[in-house]
Amino acid sequence: MSNASDPSDKPVSFDVTDLVEGTRPDDEGLFARDVDGQLIRVERATASELDEDVALTIDGRAITVKKAVPTRDAQGNIIRDDNGAPKPRFTTIYDAASEAFVRKPGDPHPIPALCHKEHLPPVGVCRVCVVEATEMTRRGPRKKLVPSCVQRVNAGMIVNTINSEADPDAAERVKASCQTVVELLVADHLPDSQQHTTGNELAAIAQRMGVTQSRFAGRSIQRGQDNSSKMIMVDHDQCIMCGRCQRGCNWVKGNNVIGRAEKGYESRIAFDLDSPMGHSHCVSCGECAVSCPTGAMQFQPSFIETQIKRVQDDMVAEKKDGEIVTADELVKIDLFSGIPYKFLQFNGAAVVRRMMAPGDVLCREGEYGSTAFIILDGEFEIFLNTTRGAVRNEKASGLAGLLGGLKTVVEKVGGRARLADVGAAQLLDNQRILRNKEDVVLGEMTCMNRYPRSATVVATQPAEVLEIKRNVLYMLQRNAVSREILDRVYRERSLRGQLASLPIFDSLDEANRNLAADYLSNKADLVSVDPGQTIFKQGDLADDYYINKLGFVKVTQAYGRDERVLNYLGPGNGFGEIGLLSSLGNTLKESLGGEIRPGVRTATCSALDHVELIRIRGDDFRALLQQFPELKQNLAAKAKEILQRDQEARSRLQAVEADEFLDQGLYLAQSLLVLDLERCTRCDECTKACADTHDGVTRLVRDGLRFDKFLVASSCRSCMDPYCLVGCPVDAIHRGGDSLEIEIEDYCIGCGLCAENCPYGNINMHGFDKQEVDAKGKLRSVYQEVDGKKLPVVQQRATTCDLCRSVDGKPSCVYACPHEAAFRMTGKQLMDMVSR
Structure with missing residues (x-):
């Protein structure tokens, strides 16, 4: 019987940091031996170790990494505790090697791995990622082969991988160990039909290790196939029991369908209480097949063909131009190089190539978009048709309105336009905003936050783009290399534009506004806040200034035992300046009002939904005001307006159930x-x-x-x-x-x-x-x-x-x-x- 219901098989139910924290070269249950052989209890990473540097050597290259890193979820978002602080986990050798050797798409990782993927909690079961780690003890250097995905880094550690030129003998020992593990896996789980199959990671690692034929005899026990699902084929004989499907189903998606059954050679993955996959509670999300590194789980060819045909039929019916891009084509593009091949197969119709002629419109302002655009070639110009095109339905006038009729309107919003798809940049008179393949992506903000397109994008020369759906964009964010590309583009293109368009810079001319944006863009960092999480509390010391990048922030103020909702802030709004301004001197304090306590938050701000923030440290904010003195009085006037507006909002909302409304x-x-x-x-x-x-x-x-x-x-x-x-x-x-x-x-x-x-x-x-x-x-x-x-x-x-x-x-x-x-x-x- 499967133990799928066993809590130990549900990574959702425990802290993923437990999987890697404190692992030492010798593990003995809850205890481990340190480098001097003393028996110790497994340690947990602390917040202070997020800022503590560790120097070590990998393949002769000296590198410095943090002793601990923030724990991240499957999408790369930092996991935080109830107080909003990131949960730390110890940095592993695999993490350090990734940071040192994988700089851009296509860079090979020096450490092969099968059971480990960066978006999954590591478990260290396949032992393919073995390296030789040397640490100094009182008895001299101590060498040991350890699994890099769960082995924490220590100061002075010397690591050699299969590629080490600094110590060829160590590299040979590591390679021999890895080859033996791979040969055993190949003998039992890699049939001839899968030897050269794209997307089979076991076959790729065997080729990388030079394993063309195993020295060992294959297993005699056959575990069989399961084709009961109309979407996924299961070949138990190819399953290496790495647990990636289980973690994908249970930890990433939270479906808790996959567990393990039997023991020894007969052990296998199982669904529910050992039911066929097609008869289980599987919701056919595809995460298990996408996670599987072998041919044990593959998508039914008929399913993929049906998906592609439906999209093609829809494109014909809607008279849309484009060509569906195959998985084999996508893996050759740098941005997609780290995406699982099976995911690209599963979403075989989610990426469409569009060839644009000069004057062709890529997207229009006011449209609700669910796609983003990867620029492969050409150039585009971005411009506005209205101040802001928010498409809304409202009651029609006249008889139609009395009968409940609706009309669609484009709602114009006053003030400076913020172009979400082009970095919230201000569009000035006679200014052209051009984008090309160096910018990589267009429309990603609308694709992610599902708001209307904020600009119209038109090709200025022959161009080629890939139109991708939201689930593909999410997968790009899950992959570290792709995410790094997107984050770099955001910082270079979007962040500076968003900073330049902030209302706090209204009093500056264009040149000084750009100088201020340049100053802050190198000092700002990005913060993710979970729904319901407090950003800062009323009465806290004011230390940072925030700009809302995505989501909604609730502003509340307490009076005695009563708490009133004052406002909610959407994307593009800055907040937190009042507490910072009130600490700059008596003149500003008096202009804000005598009841303001210097340097203290006047309200509580918390996330209503998933919120992305741009954070500017208080010292940098104050230095900005010193560099641009004209900002002080302007900010004080705006802060005073906010306080007055809050007072009016308090009075207005007392008559209604604002908390319930929000x-x-x-x-x-x-x-x-x-x-x-x-x-x-x-x-x-x-x-x-x-x-x-x-x-x-x-x-x-x-x-x-x-x-x-x-x-x-x-x-x-x-x-x-x-x-x-x-x-x-x-x-x-x-x-x-x-x-x-x-x-x-x-x-x-x-x-x-x-x-x-x-x-x-x-x-x-x-x-x-x-x-x-x-x-x-x-x-x-x-x-x-x-x-x-x-x-x-x-x-x-x-x-x-x-x-x-x-x-x-x-x-x-x-x-x-x-x-x-x-x-x-x-x-x-x-x-x-x-x-x-």
């Missing part, structure tokens, strides 16, 4: 279904109309949050930053190209991730019999044999409200209400109505 996410809504309970007679015509319009599957429930005299029904809100769009394995859910509605494509695989991600219960899963086209071109149901019975294969698909865009664009729920009690409105409009 906690329920209503501030993010762009299209709430609001029922006026003083008019509503509970006839349920809105729900009936929805079901009749959508083939009997209703997309709303006449229940939900009561807010004042209004009921916010359970129906898709078209959130500004939809949680449902995060992580779809086939990118089947996205916004409409030029609208705010959420669309779910027919190729949805029914994994249910979007329904789980939606915190408001507005996405439902409904089942249906799977059908396929037979040889005669007719649809027929697909059956499978279970316990000797032939049963239809039941699939499920996600559904959500699309404001009837798939029908006629007129919400049936609103039109069906006989009492004019149903309305569609934004969260801000609802708050304004209640506040009056």
